[in-house]
Amino acid sequence: MNATVWKEKLSAVRDSFSVSIAQKPAVNPEELELRFLGRKGELALLLRDLKDIPLEERKPLGALGNAAKTEMEARLAGLKGAAGLSGPVVKADLDLTLPGVPFPKGSLHPLTHTMNRLTEAFLKLGFTMADGPLVEDDYHNFEALNFPPYHPARDMQDTFYVDLKDAAGKELLLRTHTSNTQIRAMENQDPPIRVFHPGRVFRNEAVDASHSFTFHQIEGLYIDAGVSMADLKWTVDTFMKDLFGTAVKTRFNPSYFPFVEPGAEVDMSCVFCKAGGDRCPVCKGTGWLEMMGAGMVHPNVLKACKYDPAKWSGFAFGAGIERFAMLLYGISDMRMLYENDLRVLKQVH
């Protein structure tokens, strides 16, 4: 090969490169790089041919070849969009689809996630977390909450008793609701008071898909001068909107809990309904979901805590955390929450 032929070949390679790089749709730059600049690429082979050309002619040809190479590299880099920062192409045997290093993945329980979110909603509304025991006395679990002894309202909450007695010699029990913390909070501080409490409760009931002898509740209490049921409705509505979005509606229906009067049950408009609400499996086509209990604190409860009902009024509202968790995570059997099957738990991050 002489210098002229080599020059022609070089310009053919350059032309061919120019055509290829201008092609529409664009060619993969790695492919072009391999074809022209790779170890067995067209330009590389041509440069190798220089060894057959006399030494004195080789030098300028080499410079030409290198200039072409630099140009091609720059254009390729331009095509890659990273203007020459990409560095060399990876080795062909690198399989990027191999799995990454499995860092251990733990999980928080769905009830914890739910409880945390509900807690956050209470905090935003200015409620401070209060505490109360799970092993409780009859007074704080029932009597002070306007469940007198031998009152049929006690049938609503079948109770576990433990082999310990309180100071008055009465058997201690496992709290049947989180409302004991209402009494504890009012005993500990003077009004105004705005508190909430999430926690575990117990009922002596057999376990099935929607009942458990152990479950969780969260409830809030607000006492101040001149608190009205309108305040309660606003608070509950804002609470639910925080959790389920501002499009959600709430409505109150009359209901009964011994420690409130008037008492209400709170429905939320169904957020799970797709079009054709008649077939919604969550709300059964009613458009409403029963979510909470609420009401104005009963004067007997205020009196029990030495708050003067003539001066103070307030509201309380609460919910079962399992109810929220089951709706949110699409769980139809409550037992799943206590089975602790890691195949289930690890789905929730």
Added chain:
Amino acid sequence: MKILYSWISGFIENPPAPEELAAKLCRIGLKVEELKKTGAAFTGVCVGRIEKIDKHPNADKLALVDVNDGKAVMRVVCGAKNIAVGQLIPFAKVGAELSEGKLEKARIRGVDSEGMICSAAELGLEGYDNSGILVLPADAPLGADAMTLFPKADYTLEVEMLPNQGYCLSHYALARELCVFYGYKLKEAAVFGGEAPDSGVPVVIEAPELCHRYTAIVMRGVKGAKTPEWMAERLRAMGSNPKGNLLIDGANYVMYELGQPLHCFDLDKLSGPAIKVRRAVAGESFRTLDNADLKLQPGMLVIADDKRPAALAGVMGGLESAVSGGTDIILIESARFFPPAVRQSSKAAGIKSESSYRFERGTDPRLTPKAARRLAGLILEAVPGAKVTQFTDNLPVDLVPSVVEVSPEKVNALLGTGIADGEILACLKAFQPEVKDGKPWKFVVPSYRQDIEGICDVAEEVARYIGYDVIPTVSDMPMRPSSVTASWAVSAELKHSLASLGFSETYNYDFLSAKELKACGLKSEEALELKNPLSSDLQYLRPTLLPGLLKTLRYNLNRGRDSVMIFEVGNAYSKKPGRTEEISCAGLIFGDFPEGGHWKGGAAKADFYQLKGVMSRLFAGKGGFRFEKPKAAPSYFQPGGALEMKLGAGSLGYVGRLSAPVAAAMDLKDNNIFYFELPIGSAATAWKPEFWQKAVKIKPVSAFPHIWRDLSVVLEEKHEWGELERAFSGIQDLASARLVDVFKGKNIPEGHKSLTMRFTFSSMERTLTDAEVTERMGAALGKLARNFGAKLRS
């Protein structure tokens, strides 16, 4: 509670349709859980008999059947498989009204059919076998209207009753609610309106505090009082099994109708005869209606005759004084008992009845004469010769109605509404038309509403009356600062850290069995015990979270998993005074990590150091966190295999390997289980809940390069790293001394080990010189040699 539409609507003038009635009950807080159509509503169907069955000439699955309707024989085409000659069947003639419409004359596969043999569904009947035609009982009269064999079409409503709704526990009472709230006109039931002398059987109330009223009617000549079919039908629809004896069924009927439980005594069987309402005395007992010998506790309210108790007041009557087919003279009891007394008796005797259910919730004291008269009227209607010979109404206490002063301002203040005075007054008048104008209104509470005690109760009635939607959703309540408790903050932080380190959070039950306690080496006599557990598996309260976590481990291993990292935050309980319940955080690891290995390299087996590392991570940056050798770790740890964690002065629980016997007793195949538990309470005392307190003050770092040197020494095995580490304190400019390698074996003498440490030095002022670093390394080696006899490894 079940309500029949036909029954309740009988008390309302121009009653609403069933669906509307149900919706109206719901709106005022009486939740209708189910509205169901019952009974039959067809016409033109009679009792027919199958005389002959032939094959249909053109269809294999059809038959030609000759049906006799008592007058003629007709040929019909029938496709049912359960037909047989001689059967009595519901036969619908052309023109019959069935559930799917009017029956037309039909020609089926070329043969005319003159009627249809019906299935239960075609008759609109629910609760019958619907797999073929409905076969009627053999004693059904041939040719009779088939409607007479079935209850008439009706609706049943299942209404959820809340404990404060004692005033709603009957058809009449619910009708009254609808009338009060929606302005319907209430109709009354027909009662016996005659008079009779208040003499004959003495009725003495010896415990007026427990029995507020006792109305008694004595009737003679009631023998053979049969329950009329219409009443039996209603009782069946209520789910009550009518006995056929009107004296029994009638009492139940009036209870369902008016809400007043009644009882009939056979007067010939009462000693005296006399009625004494008194407390039981020690040693008394009686045989209940369901033939059980009931020992009475002193103080229980009983209805006694001259000699002995004949009924447990409000709960159940006695067998010996019960009415029977031969009963001719009865005493109808219609009383008002103190609700807690009835509940107490019912609980103590372990008997719940429809009667005790109503008495517990408070019956209307003004209702007793009306209910007794209602039953008397029903008996008189059914038994022409019967006579009322005594009417006694004992009221030991005056029925003073309670009066609530209602000011519209208070109602509006409580509800947050601006309801006009007139509207509130209209609500009060709906209950009590006699309310006089002139504020504050004196609202005389109707006797049936024992639950209305104060202004809040009245406000609720106003809200129910107008509708809860009248209450606006507005508030001007002030903002308040909020915070969480320290134990919540600590728990939340630990939960998040553990989850991000690969642990899954579990929620286990608080209850466990004696066997599980024993398996974990725990004493059941020290554990809190339930007095009334659901079962012996759920008898004790967990003294530690360990058993639940081990069960969860086993559960998951049994489902094919081979590696488990779990934790829980929950209560542990104890009988020790002051330590009844403590929040604990506990967890365990077992198996290979990463689970199932990885293509880049094998998995490591879980060991103590992994869990120890987790603990160090959890408490990184918490001042004073350290591990110490425990004086006594809980017995479920392998002896010598656990460390105690300390934060400040307090103990922060333990981390270590599970003991082999516990693993075996919990059915786990080995004890390569590493467990930690720490009390949240002691963590919380050392924890700073507030962010401003929690934020660590950041130390400046040196602007000059640090220098590190490795040092390998050989020393006796007995010296522990923890001791060595402490010895390095005081070496100038030492930033860290990190253990890089522990080696035993080749070239290391028996009973010795080689430790390689990396010492890093850093100064805030300057770059240390080589000579300085060498000198400091000399100091370190010197300490190791002096204190532990360590020699430089060559």
